[in-house]
Amino acid sequence: MGHMGKQLLLSILGMTGIKPSHIKVSTRTPQSAVESVHSEVECFCDNRRLAAWADILFLCCLPSDLPKVSADLHSHLEKHCLVYSFTSAVPVTRLARLLGHSFILKPQYDFVPSESADVWLSCSHVTTALTDPLLIEASSPLEMTGAISLGLNWVCGVLYSLLNICTSASLGSSDALSLINSLFKEKSTHAVQLTAESFICSSYASSLLREEPFPWISLSDAQTKETPLLCFLSSNKSMQHCISAAYKSLLETPVKYK
Numbered sequence: 001m002g003h004m005g006k007q008l009l010l011s012i013l014g015m016t017g018i019k020p021s022h023i024k025v026s027t028r029t030p031q032s033a034v035e036s037v038h039s040e041v042e043c044f045c046d047n048r049r050l051a052a053w054a055d056i057l058f059l060c061c062l063p064s065d066l067p068k069v070s071a072d073l074h075s076h077l078e079k080h081c082l083v084y085s086f087t088s089a090v091p092v093t094r095l096a097r098l099l100g101h102s103f104i105l106k107p108q109y110d111f112v113p114s115e116s117a118d119v120w121l122s123c124s125h126v127t128t129a130l131t132d133p134l135l136i137e138a139s140s141p142l143e144m145t146g147a148i149s150l151g152l153n154w155v156c157g158v159l160y161s162l163l164n165i166c167t168s169a170s171l172g173s174s175d176a177l178s179l180i181n182s183l184f185k186e187k188s189t190h191a192v193q194l195t196a197e198s199f200i201c202s203s204y205a206s207s208l209l210r211e212e213p214f215p216w217i218s219l220s221d222a223q224t225k226e227t228p229l230l231c232f233l234s235s236n237k238s239m240q241h242c243i244s245a246a247y248k249s250l251l252e253t254p255v256k257y258k
Contacts, residue, residue: 001027001029001033001043002060002062004060005060006037007126008060008126009037010126011130014127015251019040020041021042023041023042024042024044024050025042025043025044026043026044026045026047027043030043030045047072047076048072051078052076052078055081057073057077058086059085059087059095060087062087063087063088063090066090070098070099073099074099077103079168081103082105082161083095083101083104083105084105085105092105092220092223096220102220102221104220105157105161105219107150108150108151110148110150112147112148113147116138116147120135133252136248136252141155141243141244142240142243143244152233153223153224155233156223156229156230157219159180160219160222163176163199164217166179167214167215167216172209172212173196173208173210173214174210177196183246184242184243184245192239196208196214197232198232199214200215201228202228
């Protein structure tokens with residue numbers, strides 16, 4: 001619950017319908033954190049308790065604090081708990097070893113010198129930036145215009161994480177695909193349907209029953225190795241446009257979860 005964690009918390013509370021009572025914060029200074037967050041957000045100093053409770057855990061610690069935090073979380077994370085790491089300079093493979101956990105998403109940014117990088121100087125708060133049309137466009141995955149880009153590996157990790165969430169809920173492959181494809185439906189004139197072969201090898205996909213869940217996918221592998229999804233997205237510009245359109249649409253008209 002440093003600066004990054006606070007910005008993230010404010011964004012979640014301000015841009016989604018997620019209830020404050022459905023969020024918990026573990027921080028070394030819960031007393032000071034309570035003063036700056038919603039009164040219904042529970043703050044405490046117990047990483048193990050947080051790990052055992054969470055479905056999605058955002059890791060916002062400094063690299064120097066990672067060994068201690070990882071030791072606290074190790075063996076307490078449920079298999080279905082998605083860990084999204086904002087800790088810089090620590091690759092997903094090392095995070096997986098430290099946490100003893102493979103369901104991890106880690107954004108990897110590339111920077112390209114560009115005059116358009118000045119767009120980021122117009123706003124200092126994340127919650128405000130995510131309502132600015134110029135910054136939404138600049139931060140859109142695969143079409144970034146602000147000299148920062150997120151690679152296809154990260155996009156693959158996000159989509160495989162959605163697949164794993166469906167698997168953990170025992171959704172059949174047909175229902176899982178329908179749910180994921182609904183994210184892109186009517187968001188773009190370039191609408192493309194993801195199929196089982198988009199995610200897994202063709203031989204496995206051909207034998208997968210409609211009511212049978214997808215196999216569990218290691219996200220560390222999905223973000224570091226060549227996967228069927230990476231091959232599909234690399235050669236399919238229409239799907240890339242769909243992903244970017246869905247991102248912009250969700251920020252311009254945030255989903256209110258019930």
